[in-house]
Amino acid sequence: MTTAVNGDPFAAINNSTTGTGSNKKKESLGQAEFMRLMTEQLKHQDPLKPLSNSEFIGQLAQFSTVQGISELNTTVNGFTTALTGDQVLKGASLVGHDVLVPSEKLALGAQGNATGLVMSPGTGSLKIEITDASGVVVDTIDIDAAKGETAFAWDGLKANGERAPEGVYAIKATHTDDTGKATKLNTYVDSTVESVTIGSDGLYLNLPGLGTAPLEYVLRIGKSAS
CATH class of the missing domain: 1.10.287 (Helix Hairpins)
Structure with missing residues (x-):
């Protein structure tokens, strides 16, 4: 759930008036x-x-x-x-800080894990499915969920124990309550701010693998899980 930069961040520069004030024709009384x-x-x-x-x-x-x-x-x-x-x-x-943003995908680096969280509606079980670009589920994370914020971490390993290639993976979170009712949940992932673009309507964070997200999408500064 990323968003592209809206507007031209350099509009203020491109539309500026050149020349000195003394050469500008006075147009008002x-x-x-x-x-x-x-x-x-x-x-x-x-x-x-x-x-x-x-x-x-x-x-x-x-x-x-x-x-x-x-x-x-x-x-x-x-x-x-x-x-x-x-x-x-x-x-x-x-720049250089970790932020938590809403996203239906996560970026896995050459080393380390990928983390995020969901908001669980209550107690029960939580299943996180991680899917590669071809639509194949490479790993599943099962968590005992409590009501509220539930963090998750993927170690970057496939279900067979092999290290997954560096890249972007889709994620889907499903909560199942004690009665067996399944609910799809929104997912939020951690990412490191690579750079920032100043658009005409505010700041946009450039997140590796995830694209750009407006500043107001940030739910937290800092990692959700280790």
């Missing part, structure tokens, strides 16, 4: 320009049909509103820049 326009309006208005005080106040209110929105946009842009910097620091701190 400032306060001074507005007051000059108002003065000209007073000088050239029809003396038989002069503008009322309420009309002048309305124009001033409109200008004040536009100016306020412009200042608000500047403030929001400042917040956005600050948040982006904070995201960079968060991403850098996660």
Whole structure:
């Protein structure tokens, strides 16, 4: 249950404006320009049909509103820049750490085991089936489950005792309660953050063999089982 990066993480760079501020054409009216326009309006208005005080106040209110929105946009842009910097620091701190994410597959390295957990609905038995790319079940893990978090670990060995090749394997967890009722459970696996991508909508963790997962998918930092 991985997800691809949404959006262009370099959009902010590609859409930035080049050149110096002095060469940029001014496209908006400032306060001074507005007051000059108002003065000209007073000088050239029809003396038989002069503008009322309420009309002048309305124009001033409109200008004040536009100016306020412009200042608000500047403030929001400042917040956005600050948040982006904070995201960079968060991403850098996660690289090299183990995280627990929802996934229906796990990655087995050349050495060591692969770990994860499920949320058991109650007591009973738990069966974890590990399947290779061709759909063949290479190993099965049986666990006595208690209600709540139940960790599992695959030692990387096939059912015949041979070491399974390094790669990505599918996993399926089934819980059977004391009455014999079987329920398929969601699986969560441990993975080490290889790198972090800063997308336009947040951080994405690059996990070896699992692809990318958004930061909000992380349930825990640290391994679930040894």
